[in-house]
Amino acid sequence: MLEVVNVNKIYGKKDKAFNALSDITLSFEKGTSNAIVGKSGSGKSTLLHILIGLDHPTNGSVLYDGKNILKDMNTDSWRGKNVGIVFQQFFLQPNDSVIDNVGLPLKLQGIAKKKRNIKAAEALKKVGLEDRMKSKANDLSGGQKQRVAIARALVDNPSILIADEPTGNLDTENGDAIENLLFELQKKLGTTLVIVTHDTDLAKRCERVIYLKDGKVEKDTYKGKK
Amino acid sequence: MKFVDVVKTSNSNLRRSKLRTFLTLLAISIGTFTLALSLGLGQGLRNYISSELGQYKGVNLYQVEKTTLNNFSGLGNHDPIVYNPNKSPSSANYQNNFLSATDIDQIKKVKGVQNLELPYAVVFDYATAPNGTKYEASNSTFLSQNPLNLVAGKTLSATDPGSVLISQKYLPLVGSSDISSALGKKLTLTYKNAKGAISTITLEVKGVYEPSLIQAPIFINSQDAEKIAAEQAPGGAPLFNFVFISKSSDVTDVQIKANLSNAKFTGRSFADINNTLNNIITGVQISLAAFSGIAILASIVGVINTLFMAVLERTREIGLFRALGSKKRTIFYLFSVEAALLGFWGGVIGIFFAFLAQIAINKIAANTFLKGVDGIQLLNIRPSLIVFIIIVISIITWIAGLLPAFKASQVDPIESLRYE
Numbered sequence: 326m327l328e329v330v331n332v333n334k335i336y337g338k339k340d341k342a343f344n345a346l347s348d349i350t351l352s353f354e355k356g357t358s359n360a361i362v363g364k365s366g367s368g369k370s371t372l373l374h375i376l377i378g379l380d381h382p383t384n385g386s387v388l389y390d391g392k393n394i395l396k397d398m399n400t401d402s403w404r405g406k407n408v409g410i411v412f413q414q415f416f417l418q419p420n421d422s423v424i425d426n427v428g429l430p431l432k433l434q435g436i437a438k439k440k441r442n443i444k445a446a447e448a449l450k451k452v453g454l455e456d457r458m459k460s461k462a463n464d465l466s467g468g469q470k471q472r473v474a475i476a477r478a479l480v481d482n483p484s485i486l487i488a489d490e491p492t493g494n495l496d497t498e499n500g501d502a503i504e505n506l507l508f509e510l511q512k513k514l515g516t517t518l519v520i521v522t523h524d525t526d527l528a529k530r531c532e533r534v535i536y537l538k539d540g541k542v543e544k545d546t547y548k549g550k551k
Numbered sequence: 552m553k554f555v556d557v558v559k560t561s562n563s564n565l566r567r568s569k570l571r572t573f574l575t576l577l578a579i580s581i582g583t584f585t586l587a588l589s590l591g592l593g594q595g596l597r598n599y600i601s602s603e604l605g606q607y608k609g610v611n612l613y614q615v616e617k618t619t620l621n622n623f624s625g626l627g628n629h630d631p632i633v634y635n636p637n638k639s640p641s642s643a644n645y646q647n648n649f650l651s652a653t654d655i656d657q658i659k660k661v662k663g664v665q666n667l668e669l670p671y672a673v674v675f676d677y678a679t680a681p682n683g684t685k686y687e688a689s690n691s692t693f694l695s696q697n698p699l700n701l702v703a704g705k706t707l708s709a710t711d712p713g714s715v716l717i718s719q720k721y722l723p724l725v726g727s728s729d730i731s732s733a734l735g736k737k738l739t740l741t742y743k744n745a746k747g748a749i750s751t752i753t754l755e756v757k758g759v760y761e762p763s764l765i766q767a768p769i770f771i772n773s774q775d776a777e778k779i780a781a782e783q784a785p786g787g788a789p790l791f792n793f794v795f796i797s798k799s800s801d802v803t804d805v806q807i808k809a810n811l812s813n814a815k816f817t818g819r820s821f822a823d824i825n826n827t828l829n830n831i832i833t834g835v836q837i838s839l840a841a842f843s844g845i846a847i848l849a850s851i852v853g854v855i856n857t858l859f860m861a862v863l864e865r866t867r868e869i870g871l872f873r874a875l876g877s878k879k880r881t882i883f884y885l886f887s888v889e890a891a892l893l894g895f896w897g898g899v900i901g902i903f904f905a906f907l908a909q910i911a912i913n914k915i916a917a918n919t920f921l922k923g924v925d926g927i928q929l930l931n932i933r934p935s936l937i938v939f940i941i942i943v944i945s946i947i948t949w950i951a952g953l954l955p956a957f958k959a960s961q962v963d964p965i966e967s968l969r970y971e
């Protein structure tokens with residue numbers, strides 16, 4: 326379980342201080358799908374970054390299975406092992422092969438090439454790109470690139486999958502395909518999914534939708550419940 | 552990250568901007584090239600000296616001269632000097648350096664001096680070969696402790712009148728083509744006395760030795776040398792700036808020098824001369840290395856610049872790596888290894904070309920100004936030197952990369968992944 330407890334994020338100081346997040350407390354149950362929606366500037370990305378320890382809250386804490394991710398463990402290693410991230414802009418290494426891109430998180434963890442390639446091939450199979458392993462990442466279409474990014478996010482079987490506007494750079498058709506893939510894999514693998522999105526249709530496919538407004542939780546709705 | 556992966560990643564990062572990497576490597580390799588050549592030259596000379604003077608190792612031979620006052624202050628361009636009756640006039644130093652008969656007697660009496668020999672300096676105008684060709688005939692007087700590598704015959708005893716030793720290269724002077732047939736042959740030498748009258752002396756070859764740079768090609772026995780030197784001396788008695796002695800076994804090297812020094816003489820062993828030469832070479836080597844050091848220093852600026860640019864270009868990638876779970880220290884590691892690799896490859900390239908240059912220069916030297924001098928390799932870049940240089944250069948560029956690598960490790964992943 327991933328929790329944020331009484332998290333505040335203040336940018337700037339004194340009279341220039343700006344509350345990007347105010348007193349947020351949320352918990353994400355294992356294996357659930359969650360959407361964070363809100364207007365531009367409402368603090369969605371900031372919350373996401375704090376959630377995975379890339380950013381530090383001004384105060385408050387983030388707990389993973391009861392442990393503070395910033396204080397009780399090496400945050401970077403924890404993120405490497407437990408969190409998969411999918412970005413709006415894919416962020417692939419354009420000149421590397423597809424399989425090398427997918428194996429990158431394992432390489433950073435110090436896993437040998439043989440083992441990396443086996444795991445990367447498995448992950449590519451899950452996203453249906455096993456026949457493009459040797460292609461250069463740059464030679465793929467947008468939808469394919471995002472599939473590679475998903476494979477990269479899932480290569481080490483993370484318990485949490487984070488996606489910031491995963492379909493934002495794709496046309497409707499490709500976007501839908503990526504959506505379907507994300508939910509399908511989330512169900513199959515039992516991953517906790519947290520998606521930041523503008524897209525209300527995408528948000529409604531999640532079991533839970535959190536509405537942010539000016540850095541505060543405005544609404545927190547669960548499917549089936551009101 | 553695994554070390555092999557770090558090295559592979561760094562290497563492929565270097566290949567990303569080929570021109571920039573090439574220029575940086577060029578600068579480093581020029582530095583290493585000159586460093587390798589200057590150290591190689593010093594090593595070559597050192598090897599040569601030790602191969603030549605190695606013969607003198609453990610030889611019981613000291614050159615003894617007067618301890619000079621060392622107050623020589625230029626011949627004329629100095630202020631007037633107040634006369635001091637306790638000091639010899641500085642302009643007379645040169646004359647003062649000659650050893651008088653009393654001086655020589657005094658040296659003989661110094662404790663530990665066993666055997667004193669006089670280095671008669673004899674000048675021959677030429678040697679006449681059996682076929683009539685006249686050759687120059689530079690020579691030394693043979694000293695009993697003089698180490699020579701004989702290839703045939705016997706060495707000279709302390710006196711041995713009528714005998715001579717010649718170098719293996721001087722066989723034509725006695726009309727021989729091989730070593731053994733030279734023994735017993737006659738060497739005819741012509742000289743002028745003090746008044747200019749011409750005389751000839753014929754000596755019998757008793758031994759043939761390996762030539763070396765510092766040994767004269769002809770050694771005449773001291774008895775004949777004494778006679779001719781007396782004829783050639785303007786006053787009838789030859790003058791000496793120094794004499795040779797050997798020490799008795801009951802005194803140490805330090806003791807004999809101290810004893811001589813107390814009697815106002817300076818004694819230097821041949822080992823000292825070897826050391827002096829080595830010190831000179833070390834000095835030359837250091838100053839040459841200092842110049843290449845400047846070249847390397849300049850290339851360091853290039854390394855730092857290259858890496859700062861790489862950090863700027865790759866901020867997004869650094870951010871991605873951080874987001875995917877790599878620690879700051881992994882990022883630092885990647886960039887500092889990249890810096891060390893610049894030094895490594897620059898060093899390898901520089902040394903490769905230094906090696907080619909060494910082959911060419913040694914060949915040219917052997918065919919031109921070192922022609923006829925056996926066994927000398929002008930440049931000698933040893934494998935240990937290669938390893939040493941490459942390691943040192945890698946460490947230097949690694950240090951140069953510390954600051955850029957630190958900057959890379961401080962990249963804010965959120966900032967760098969923000970979409971523009």
Ligand SMILES: Nc1ncnc2c1ncn2[C@@H]1O[C@H](COP(=O)(O)OP(=O)(O)OP(=O)(O)O)[C@@H](O)[C@H]1O
Pocket residue numbers: 336337343345363364365366367368369370371372
């Ligand atoms: N480094 C920063 N310094 C100052 N203010 C910041 C910084 N990062 C974010 N902010 C501000 O914090 C607020 C929340 O930003 P955030 O990126 O979380 O919004 P968002 O909901 O993700 O918006 P979008 O939908 O446009 O991505 C914004 O008003 C933004 O201007």
Ligand SMILES: [Mg+2]
Pocket residue numbers: 369370371
């Ligand atoms: Mg955002």
